[in-house]
Amino acid sequence: MTDRYGSDVLSTDWRAPKRGRAVEAPATLGEVVEEVTTDFCGEIVAVDRDLGVLTLEDRRGTRRTFPLGPGFLLEGRPVVLVPPVTQRGPAKPTRTASGSVAVETRARVARASRIFVEGRHDAELVEKVWGDDLRVEGVAVEYLGGVDDLADHLRDFRPGPGRRVGVLVDHLVPGSKESRIAQGILRSPVGKHVLIVGHPFVDVWQAIKPERVGLTAWPTIPRSIEWKKGVCQHLGWPHRDQADIARAWKQLLGRVSSFADLEPALLGRVEELIDFVTTDQGDR
Numbered sequence: 311m312t313d314r315y316g317s318d319v320l321s322t323d324w325r326a327p328k329r330g331r332a333v334e335a336p337a338t339l340g341e342v343v344e345e346v347t348t349d350f351c352g353e354i355v356a357v358d359r360d361l362g363v364l365t366l367e368d369r370r371g372t373r374r375t376f377p378l379g380p381g382f383l384l385e386g387r388p389v390v391l392v393p394p395v396t397q398r399g400p401a402k403p404t405r406t407a408s409g410s411v412a413v414e415t416r417a418r419v420a421r422a423s424r425i426f427v428e429g430r431h432d433a434e435l436v437e438k439v440w441g442d443d444l445r446v447e448g449v450a451v452e453y454l455g456g457v458d459d460l461a462d463h464l465r466d467f468r469p470g471p472g473r474r475v476g477v478l479v480d481h482l483v484p485g486s487k488e489s490r491i492a493q494g495i496l497r498s499p500v501g502k503h504v505l506i507v508g509h510p511f512v513d514v515w516q517a518i519k520p521e522r523v524g525l526t527a528w529p530t531i532p533r534s535i536e537w538k539k540g541v542c543q544h545l546g547w548p549h550r551d552q553a554d555i556a557r558a559w560k561q562l563l564g565r566v567s568s569f570a571d572l573e574p575a576l577l578g579r580v581e582e583l584i585d586f587v588t589t590d591q592g593d594r
Contacts, residue, residue, distance in 0.1 A: 330386035332380055336395060337364045343391070344383040345376050355570070359393040367570065371519055405443040407568045408581075421448045423474040423587035426463065429453050431559055432478060432514045439569055440580060447588045457488055461495060469503035474585030482508020505586040507579040512537050515562060517576035522565040 315426075337357045343366065344351040344449040352366030367373045376382075380390045427433050429530045437444075444451065454463055457479050469475045471478065482488045492506040509519055515538065516528050523545060531540030542549035549555065569577055 332390050335384055335389040335393050336393070337378060337391040338394050341384065346381050346388075347383070348374075350374055350376075357393060362393075366592065371521060373569070377424060380566060407439045407520075409411075409569050410442050411584070421450075421587065422472055423449065423476075424467065425462070425476045425478065425583050425587060426450045427453050427478045428480050429455065429458055429514070431563075432480070434563060435514055435517070435566065435572075436478075437567055438563060439572065443584065447584065449584065449587055457469060457491055460491060462500075463522065464495065464500055464504065465515060469500045471503070473503065474587045475504045476587045477504065477506040478579060479506060479508035480514060481510065481512055482506075483510055505583060506561060507582055509573075509575045509579055511573075511575070512578070513539065517561070517573050518562055518566055519571055519573060521570055523562065 324362060337354055339354050339357065341354050342351065343354060345366070349370065350373070352368040352372075355367045356365040356490060362378050363375050364378055364460070365373055365375045373410070373496055378391050380388070382389050382391050384391075425436070427436060432454050436451055440452065442529050446460060457477075460477065463473060467473075467475060477492075479488045479492060482492065488508060492508070495501060496506060509517060512531075520526060520528050525545075529541060529544040531544075532536045533542075538555050538558070539549040542554065545558075547554070547561070548556050549558070565571065
């Protein structure tokens with residue numbers, strides 16, 4: 311006779327949740343998980359074993375930190391996230407701050423070609439994100455102290471075949487002083503050995519995503535106020551003299567760990583310059 315009431319519910323684990331019981335899983339960088347109490351879904355971008363926390367970044371670039379442990383979904387199944395096991399033996403390839411695959415190699419002897427940037431902050435930001443790649447490629451980065459004297463620097467450097475120069479310029483927008491300087495150089499005899507690209511930002515500080523300093527957007531600063539000082543004032547940071555500005559920059563630079571912390575408008579331009587100075591047939 312058919313049992314109209316079905317099987318005995320006590321013969322199975324009737325208390326098990328529909329998604330199954332949570333199992334331990336390593337909090338592996340790059341995995342996408344969901345925190346169930348907030349519905350925040352993102353990629354694991356950092357794990358702090360000592361503090362017992364992990365950081366997730368969603369597709370909009372927003373980051374949030376949560377305690378390791380239960381309360382996460384991985385591929386729809388509940389997991390208890392634990393620190394990843396320290397790998398022993400040969401390590402798998404990792405990525406540099408720029409997103410490139412890290413390679414085990416010595417720094418190449420410097421090429422004749424160079425990348426010029428406007429200021430010290432530009433150079434430090436490029437070094438932090440692309441430094442490993444530039445050393446492998448043998449590309450040196452020099453800062454000019456402003457774009458006004460770019461023609462003089464190029465005259466001294468003497469660009470030519472196998473001796474290319476890539477230049478990164480701030481605020482390179484139509485009609486600007488910077489664009490007029492760039493056009494004049496590109497029309498000159500050395501123009502074919504020089505690539506000048508730029509980003510639309512007033513200063514390279516703006517190339518850092520504003521969320522990294524708790525802003526939704528960088529503030530608009532009146533022209534009557536020095537831009538960096540105005541930004542520091544908006545953030546509530548000291549801004550009386552150049553020493554304060556230098557300390558503010560160190561704070562900003564400290565918020566940058568990889569290409570994911572920068573705006574695409576800068577990323578593409580730097581990659582373009584690296585390609586230009588490393589693919590010259592004269593270097594081979």
